[in-house]
Amino acid sequence: MADLELSADAPACAADGVWLACIECGEQFAPFDDVRYTCDDCDGLLEVRYADPPTWDDFEGRGVWRYAAALPFDAGVSLPEGATPLHDVPRLEADLGVERLRVKHEGMNPTGSFKDRGMTVGVRVAQAVGVDRLACASTGNTSAALAAYGARGGMETLVLLPAGKVAAGKVAQASLHGARILEVDGNFDTCLDIVQDLAGRGEVYLLNSLNPFRLEGQKTIGLEILEQFRDEEGSYPDRIVLPVGNAGNTAALYKCLRELEASGALAAEEVPKLTGVQAAGAAPMVEAIDHGARPAAPPSPSPTRGSRRPSRTSPARASASNPPPPPRSRASGSSARRASSTPTSRSSVSRPATC
Numbered sequence: 178m179a180d181l182e183l184s185a186d187a188p189a190c191a192a193d194g195v196w197l198a199c200i201e202c203g204e205q206f207a208p209f210d211d212v213r214y215t216c217d218d219c220d221g222l223l224e225v226r227y228a229d230p231p232t233w234d235d236f237e238g239r240g241v242w243r244y245a246a247a248l249p250f251d252a253g254v255s256l257p258e259g260a261t262p263l264h265d266v267p268r269l270e271a272d273l274g275v276e277r278l279r280v281k282h283e284g285m286n287p288t289g290s291f292k293d294r295g296m297t298v299g300v301r302v303a304q305a306v307g308v309d310r311l312a313c314a315s316t317g318n319t320s321a322a323l324a325a326y327g328a329r330g331g332m333e334t335l336v337l338l339p340a341g342k343v344a345a346g347k348v349a350q351a352s353l354h355g356a357r358i359l360e361v362d363g364n365f366d367t368c369l370d371i372v373q374d375l376a377g378r379g380e381v382y383l384l385n386s387l388n389p390f391r392l393e394g395q396k397t398i399g400l401e402i403l404e405q406f407r408d409e410e411g412s413y414p415d416r417i418v419l420p421v422g423n424a425g426n427t428a429a430l431y432k433c434l435r436e437l438e439a440s441g442a443l444a445a446e447e448v449p450k451l452t453g454v455q456a457a458g459a460a461p462m463v464e465a466i467d468h469g470a471r472p473a474a475p476p477s478p479s480p481t482r483g484s485r486r487p488s489r490t491s492p493a494r495a496s497a498s499n500p501p502p503p504p505r506s507r508a509s510g511s512s513a514r515r516a517s518s519t520p521t522s523r524s525s526v527s528r529p530a531t532c
């Protein structure tokens with residue numbers, strides 16, 4: 178069963194109140210000492226954890242980095258992104274027979290998709306861990322976002338696309354931003370296998386959804402929806418409905434809601450329900466549940482986590498390179514619990530990689 182409890186106690190390996198936790202076995206890791214995408218012990222997915230989850234008063238500014246108190250850094254490699262509109266849709270509202278319906282227009286992000294929210298954080302993490310070559314497998318939007326943010330960060334970008342299966346406009350976006358584009362004979366999974374192999378050999382920093390930091394940026398979709406809806410309608414929405422591919426956004430919004438409830442920013446009865454929708458022609462999760470797959474249960478309210486498996490230190494997997502640019506310092510009072518304004522270089526770290 179996935180371990181999704183949010184512990185309030187920062188482990189020894191945390192960097193200013195930020196660490197990584199395996200959602201399968203609970204092992205904890207330093208966030209920026211090594212390049213790490215999955216758990217060293219069980220290969221489970223990792224999740225970014227915070228000692229001090231955010232409240233509404235912590236947020237200031239506009240766009241994704243308005244929510245820096247909910248992110249690992251004060252600022253990212255930004256174009257900028259976020260602050261997308263929450264449109265009124267009166268005809269659709271009437272057609273569906275619901276009282277108040279809004280539509281979040283994520284196409285207003287710089288490269289035209291929500292992927293920009295994850296990349297502004299992910300590319301910033303690449304700087305923190307000392308990697309300057311980025312890569313992803315993609316069928317479109319991810320490659321455009323990675324290429325744009327890699328270019329803004331002054332980093333080399335490699336994009337692997339399935340040959341003949343990507344919209345020309347998306348290939349053009351990646352190309353215009355200077356990405357190296359490799360067309361692969363095969364499907365998306367073939368591309369992902371290759372790019373994961375490159376990442377495992379330390380050749381590139383992987384920025385597909387496996388990277389836990391991308392979901393941190395995508396959490397801000399939920400934060401914006403809640404603030405915009407509350408400010409305009411006087412209450413939080415009852416339900417957020419979102420399309421599901423690999424459920425990265427669903428996981429991101431669920432994490433957003435868990436953190437807001439953990440901080441007391443949302444009361445339990447204010448937490449919106451999440452509804453995922455898959456197209457009939459590509460619905461593996463719906464079909465899995467139809468065939469008996471067991472949905473994950475929500476975490477218990479207790480913040481106490483059980484005993485941990487023995488930890489070990491992960492070998493470094495990426496080469497150090499250019500030092501990152503100096504980010505601005507946080508103005509709000511919650512800055513002390515986030516990653517240092519001077520990002521950690523692996524060569525100067527004395528903190529243990531695991532807890």
Ligand SMILES: [Zn+2]
Nearest residue numbers: 199202216219
């Ligand atoms: Zn694990």
